Amino acid sequence: MSKQVAAGRISSLPTTIFSTMSRLAAEHHAVNLGQGFPDFDGPDWIMEEAFGAMKAGKNQYAPMNGVRAFRRAIAGYQKKYYDLDWDPQTEITVTAGATEALFSTMLALIDEGDEVVMFEPFYDSHQANTILAGGIPRYVTLKKPDFRFDPDELERLVSERTRMLILNNPHNPTGKVYSREELDFIAGLARRFDFLVLSDEVYEFLTYADAVHVPIATLPGMRERTITVSSMGKTFGMTGWKLGFAVASPPLTAAIQKVHQFVTFAVNTPGQHAMAHAIGRLESYLPELRALYQRKRDFLLEGLRETIFRPHVPAGSYFVMVDIPPDIGEDDVACAMRLVRDPGVAVIPPSAFYGASDEGCTMLRLCFAKKEETLKEGVEKLRCISI
Ligand SMILES: Cc1ncc(COP(=O)(O)O)c(C=O)c1O
Known part of the structure; x- marks a missing residue:
């Protein structure tokens, strides 16, 4: 060639x-x-649920935005643990792992030349998706030994050109859990400069000792500008099932689904039924x-x-x-x-x-x-x- x-x-x-x-x-x-x-x-009991769903004939395409029971279960746990109300019909998209949620979100919301701020060390697909979408990555370093960021450095970096900030909380690879004060600072900038926050929360339930995970969408004025992504693979220790989701306001969700429909269209059906059941046993x-x-x-x-x-x-x-x-x-x-x-x-x-x-x-x-x-x-x- x-x-x-x-x-x-x-x-x-x-x-x-x-x-x-x-x-x-x-x-x-x-x-x-x-x-x-x-x-x-x-857990065995999740596999049995999936097998049960297969035997019950749940083997054809799921709805584009996900199996209803799974979307309702996601809305249910977001309400129970974070007091966030998401409409399963208009605000939730089931994806092939958090990976697809990140990809579909970035492709849907980033335009050529938009600046995307991310904390480094970043999860590699955050940077790759920014580049694929035509965005310009801008980095703020989480510095040793406690992996805090310098608020002045972040403030200097954001501007009217900032379209999105990517947060990964709890954080891979440092194990950092952002404090309420840090999140408040980020949220303040998001409101002031009117940018979106893509919050990758795949380790939301993996916190230790007295660390508390606070979803940034719970902060004032953040629900409508945050896209929260998570992964059942991490929560239930079954990464090979590749089941994740994105939750966001209706206009953001509509944009994400425009991409999702042409990336995977729908995600495996029996796994979604099994995870709907698994979320029911989260407590x-x-x-x-x-x-x-x-x-x-x-x-x-x-x-x-x-x-x-x-x-x-x-x-x-x-x-x-x-x-x-x-x-x-x-x-x-x-x-x-x-x-x-x-x-x-x-x-x-x-x-x-x-x-x-x-x-x-x-x-x-x-x-x-x-x-x-x-x-x-x-x-x-x-x-x-x-x-
Ligand atoms: C921060 C972060 N986001 C997303 C993912 C990907 O999640 P999934 O396996 O559900 O695609 C991972 C997996 O390691 C991760 O660490």
């Missing part, structure tokens, strides 16, 4: 670091503390979920004490960022490449999640959504590394 194969708009998109590290993990039979998914199964399931992940977090943090890697204690999500000791003389990519080969532990080098600061080069991201034996094996291997 003499013509260029790929479209120009994808020329600056990298291959996601997750695929690269998972491939290397498999190649080197490494313990995979890299990609963010559980290496244990989700009894959540304490179990939190206790399970808190144990895993504490187990990994304890184990890391005996290694050269100092962790930043996460308040939410299922990730821990650790510092690479400067004496080692390696940046994150060199260190991650070495660890995956020998002693055989896959981790994620986070510099790929920064667009402005080079602070990412000094850390590694570890995922603790793993069986205790996986975490134990990973820590034992990391203990072998000395400076």
